[in-house]
Amino acid sequence: MDGKNIKYRIGKSYVAQIVTTVFAFACVIPLLFILGFIIKAGITKINWHFLVNVPKPVGETGGGIANALVGSILIIFCASLIAVPIGILCGIYLSENGKTRLAYWCRLCVDILQGVPSIVIGIIAYFWLVKPLGGFSALSGSVALAIMMLPIVIRSTEETLKLLPSSLQEAAFALGMPFHRVIFKVVVPVGISGILSGVMLSIARITGETAPLLFTAFGNPYLSFNITKPMQSLPHLIFDYATSPYDDWKNLAWGASVILLLWVLLLNIFTKLITRKWKVQL
């Protein structure tokens, strides 16, 4: 091979490396812009008063997002109560019985469920829960969000448990442990970091969901702790107030956006920490 050809090939590989590096950087930029923009617009609105007060009526200055903050926490907590046990148990089934017909169909349904638009899930929850129960409620919002959490929890549990060596289970079975103890005393504790990170990611994913809550939790300008009644949530508050014509309300929406963003960011960082700290060295 002559020298010119070699130089040409080295040059080509150099260009390829530069191109991939540039695009890697390009992926970071949108997030930085979003973070910068929203924090710049919203950070000045946030103070203690903002966190512990409910929105004021039009014309009055001040007010906060306490109702939405409480609402979001309650709705997500209830959604997790529903989705986490179901999701983990389903994930365990899929990893233990990966080849059965039920597993095949279950996996297919979970994949499709993941692709169902959130607004459709909201409408379904409306017809299943809001209409039969005779009114909007935070609980119906939680159910809608739980349905959205399920695919993430199920798949992350399944993938985590599948990666564990089969020798682990054999060791447990060989000691005469029944199936449920093998699963809950050995398999799940060893895979706990992966399962938890799936749960955290699913929470981060539903935190910003607005569409399913429009038909279900409905929103509420007052502070409410009753999950059988309408309730405000952060994304819902942003949606309502950002589209309003009043500057005070718009500011509220900016501040709420910052809180929402920080929430998701912190969840992601926590997930990373948990994965690292609770990882069982095999």
Add this chain to the structure above:
Amino acid sequence: MESTIIKSRNFNALFGSNHVVKNVNIDIPRNHVIAVMGPSGCGKTTYLRCINRMHELIPGATSNGEMTINNENIYDMHPIFVRQKIGMVFQRPNPFPNLSIYDNVIAGYKLNGVKLPKAERDRIVEHSLTRVALWKEVKDALNKKGSFLSGGQQQRLCIARAVAMEPEVLLFDEPTSALDPISTSTVEELFHELKVNYTLIIVTHNMQQAARVSDKTAFFYMGELVEYDETKIMFTNPKDNRTQNYITGRFS
């Protein structure tokens, strides 16, 4: 007490339609070390896993024929009960990575939900670790994770975990094939100690190991039990041609 502990009559094991253990008849005497040897894929590990009913955990795996312990049919008992009577040690050391050394030893009790007083637990842990010559090495590190130990120590920890359940029989599935020579000889020395209280069945494809540690040897080939006799006789004067060919290294 009767001298035969494990007995197989016309025992077969299958994976789907693949017949891997064919019509095996064997009598295993109490407090002996039995080596099971043979080339790869001859069904020796499958046979071993049938004794404590681990074979049936694999989807599509079935078995038939008679397999008894103390003249009781193993396949009429509950597998959980069988596995507590017949302990098992695997090819690769597999201590529970989330448990300490201490908890690994009593895992059979702890994870099965058996409540024992602290003094009793301490006694079992010390006794079991002493039996496997690991107590001196780890007695100051009992609260460390089992996965911190070296491979040979981990394997001895796994033997201690099986011994702690006070089984009658211990099954070893190529217990030293993942270990270095020094760890291997430590584990082999244990076999002589352990046979005082237990019956040991050891699958190995290392003929020297079979010759060194066992009282009796079974030779499996293509799923059949070709020959089963005193180890000395097997290695000096085998009756079957296939055994002769295997131990002289004509095939492996």
